[in-house]
Amino acid sequence: MSRLLAALLIGAIFGAGLVISGMTLPSKVIGFLDFAGDWDPALMFVMVGAIGVHMGTRWLVLRRDQPLFDEGFVSGLATHIDGRLIGGAVLFGLGWGLAGYCPGPAIVSVGVGGATAWTFVGTMLLGMLVARRL
Amino acid sequence: MTLEVILAPLMGGGLIGLAATLLLLTHGRIAGISGICGGVLGDRTADSSWKVAFLVGLVVAGLIAFTQQPEAFEYGEDRSLAAVAVAGLLVGVGTSVGSGCTSGHGVCGISRMSMRSIVATCTFMVAGALAVFVINHLLGGAL
Numbered sequence: 001m002s003r004l005l006a007a008l009l010i011g012a013i014f015g016a017g018l019v020i021s022g023m024t025l026p027s028k029v030i031g032f033l034d035f036a037g038d039w040d041p042a043l044m045f046v047m048v049g050a051i052g053v054h055m056g057t058r059w060l061v062l063r064r065d066q067p068l069f070d071e072g073f074v075s076g077l078a079t080h081i082d083g084r085l086i087g088g089a090v091l092f093g094l095g096w097g098l099a100g101y102c103p104g105p106a107i108v109s110v111g112v113g114g115a116t117a118w119t120f121v122g123t124m125l126l127g128m129l130v131a132r133r134l
Numbered sequence: 135m136t137l138e139v140i141l142a143p144l145m146g147g148g149l150i151g152l153a154a155t156l157l158l159l160t161h162g163r164i165a166g167i168s169g170i171c172g173g174v175l176g177d178r179t180a181d182s183s184w185k186v187a188f189l190v191g192l193v194v195a196g197l198i199a200f201t202q203q204p205e206a207f208e209y210g211e212d213r214s215l216a217a218v219a220v221a222g223l224l225v226g227v228g229t230s231v232g233s234g235c236t237s238g239h240g241v242c243g244i245s246r247m248s249m250r251s252i253v254a255t256c257t258f259m260v261a262g263a264l265a266v267f268v269i270n271h272l273l274g275g276a277l
Contacts, residue, residue: 007160011187011188014150015192015195017146021147022206025208026213033266050147051241052147052148057152058155058245060155062158069161079250081250084233086253088231093258093263095224096221097265098277102167103168106222107171111193115209116208119218126223128171
C-alpha cells in the first residue's frame with residue numbers, strides 16, 4: 001500500500017512541478033522551440049532546475065543497497081545509439097513542436113485541459129500501442 | 135527578463151528533479167513519463183499498479199492546480215484538433231521507438247550523463263524547433 005501511495009504522491013509532485021514551471025501551457029513550449037520568433041527561455045530553466053536537483057541528489061540514493069519498496073535499482077539501461085533512437089526522437093520532436101505537449105504535461109492536463117488534452121493523450125496511447133508492433 | 139520569469143521555471147523544474155530522485159529512492163526506477171505510461175498499456179506486471187498510481191498522481195495534481203490557478207492551463211487555440219491528434223500519434227510512436235521523452239531522456243538521462251539520452255534530447259529538440267519553424271514561419275502559425 002505504501003508503495004502505491006508513494007507513487008501517487010511522487011506523481012503529484014512531478015505534476016505540480018510541471019504546472020509551476022509553466023509547461024502545461026503549450027504556447028510556452030512552442031515559444032521555447034521558436035528560435036526564429038519571440039524566444040521564450042522558460043523550458044531551458046526548467047531543465048536546469050530539474051537536472052540540477054536530480055543530478056545533485058540521485059547519487060545519495062544510489063549509495064543505498066536497495067530502494068525502499070523494491071529489490072533493486074533499475075540496471076542494464078541501454079547505451080547504444082542507433083536508428084531507432086534517432087528516428088523515434090525525430091518523430092517525438094515533430095509531434096512535440098506540432099502540439100506543444102509532451103507526455104507529462106498532456107497527462108497532467110487531461111482532467112482540465114479540454115478536448116485538446118484528451119485528443120492528444122488518446123492518440124498518444126494509440127501510437128504507443130501501434131509502436132509495439134513495429 | 136524579470137526574476138519571476140526565471141524563478142518559476144527553476145522551482146518547478148526543481149520539483150520535477152526531486153520527484154525523479156524520490157521515485158529512484160522508493161521504487162528504484164527512472165521517472166520517464168512515456169515509459170511509465172506505455173508500461174500500463176500491455177500485460178499486467180508487478181509494476182503495473184505503481185505506474186497507474188503515479189499517472190493518477192499526475193492527473194490529480196492537474197485537478198488541484200486548476201482550482202488554484204486555472205490560467206496555468208490552455209485549450210490549444212493555436213492548433214486544430216486534427217493537428218493535435220496527429221501530434222499525439224507522433225509522440226506516442228516516437229517515444230516508444232526512441233525509448234523516452236523529455237523526462238526520461240531529457241531530465242533523468244542527462245542527469246546520469248548518458249550519451250544515448252543526450253543524443254536523443256538534442257535530436258527531439260532540433261526536430262521540435264524544425265516543426266515550429268515550419269508551422270509558425272512558413273505556414274503562418276495556424277495549423
